[in-house]
Amino acid sequence: MSENILVIGACGQLGTELVESLRTIYGDSNVIASDIRQSEHAVFKQGPFENLDILDKNRLSEILTKYQPKQVYHLAALLSATAEAKPKLGWTLNMDGLFNVLDAAVDFKIGKVYWPSSIAVFGPGTPINHTPQNCVMDPNTIYGISKLAGERYCEYYFQKRGVDVRSLRYPGLIGHKSDPGGGTTDYAVSIYHDALQTGVHNCFLKDNTELPMLYMPDALKATLDIMHAPAEQIKIRSSYNLAGMSFSPAEITAAIQQYIPNFKTEYNPDSRQAIADSWPNSIDDTEARKDWGWKPDFDLDKMTKDMLVNLAPRYGSTLPSL
Numbered sequence: 023m024s025e026n027i028l029v030i031g032a033c034g035q036l037g038t039e040l041v042e043s044l045r046t047i048y049g050d051s052n053v054i055a056s057d058i059r060q061s062e063h064a065v066f067k068q069g070p071f072e073n074l075d076i077l078d079k080n081r082l083s084e085i086l087t088k089y090q091p092k093q094v095y096h097l098a099a100l101l102s103a104t105a106e107a108k109p110k111l112g113w114t115l116n117m118d119g120l121f122n123v124l125d126a127a128v129d130f131k132i133g134k135v136y137w138p139s140s141i142a143v144f145g146p147g148t149p150i151n152h153t154p155q156n157c158v159m160d161p162n163t164i165y166g167i168s169k170l171a172g173e174r175y176c177e178y179y180f181q182k183r184g185v186d187v188r189s190l191r192y193p194g195l196i197g198h199k200s201d202p203g204g205g206t207t208d209y210a211v212s213i214y215h216d217a218l219q220t221g222v223h224n225c226f227l228k229d230n231t232e233l234p235m236l237y238m239p240d241a242l243k244a245t246l247d248i249m250h251a252p253a254e255q256i257k258i259r260s261s262y263n264l265a266g267m268s269f270s271p272a273e274i275t276a277a278i279q280q281y282i283p284n285f286k287t288e289y290n291p292d293s294r295q296a297i298a299d300s301w302p303n304s305i306d307d308t309e310a311r312k313d314w315g316w317k318p319d320f321d322l323d324k325m326t327k328d329m330l331v332n333l334a335p336r337y338g339s340t341l342p343s344l
């Protein structure tokens with residue numbers, strides 16, 4: 023396969039791993055990573071990198087003219103906690119960034135666009151357990167409002183402008199290769215680092231706050247599968263519900279204690295508690311399973327073992343029970 027692919031927001035938690043996977047499939051030189059600044063991660067030295075502020079339309083046009091990509095993954099956004107702290111920037115970056123990409127998809131005849139949505143599109147009025155694809159959606163965070171509006175724009179551009187845009191409502195993403203930033207679900211990444219480094223995690227959510235989560239290998243599989251599926255199989259052009267597992271801070275703590283018995287979590291909920299309380303406990307992803315064959319591989323225990331095995335060397339830990 024020799025077509026060019028542009029990843030915008032490539033240096034974030036998902037982008038870093040997605041660039042690595044895409045380069046394995048399409049070749050290093052065919053995957054153009056771009057972000058407002060380059061991170062130190064080795065994957066960005068293996069192929070083209072372009073500095074891009076997605077609010078700069080001219081720069082986006084320059085890059086599209088240079089590489090003529092057939093696919094664009096647009097991942098640049100402020101996540102939930104950061105967007106609450108910087109609401110104007112959150113709205114502008116999340117919305118204008120998407121408009122720039124969708125308009126460019128029309129102008130440059132980009133074959134396929136990927137844009138992530140989130141469980142943050144749901145709100146306090148949404149059914150909290152096994153949240154269906156279509157239901158009351160009343161997000162009360164800037165991030166959630168921007169993602170719900172973005173979903174409507176994606177469907178609009180598909181219907182009215184013929185843009186083949188595909189999207190997933192990600193749960194909290196957990197991985198060991200790249201760090202998250204600014205999300206409410208991020209505790210579920212730092213808890214593994216803390217377990218290995220200090221043996222204590224200071225959790226910003228309450229012990230029983232259950233949230234939908236997804237392990238990064240599953241997130242990458244879902245993202246590549248929806249992008250590689252024939253267009254007629256993609257029946258939902260707003261964004262698909264997607265589920266992996268659901269757990270609370272107390273449950274992930276217990277899963278880690280199977281390997282590190284002395285590990286402890288202390289609970290000091292902050293403003294992120296209210297954000298978490300407005301989101302579902304679990305997600306019904308029937309449509310994704312039916313339309314393009316989605317099925318996750320990881321549950322909490324399998325993910326916990328994999329996270330600890332992969333992170334242990336970084337902290338010089340030897341975990342005999344792993």
Ligand code: SER
Binds near residue numbers: 139194207
């Ligand atoms: N993981 C994101 C966040 O917590 C939700 O999409 O902001």
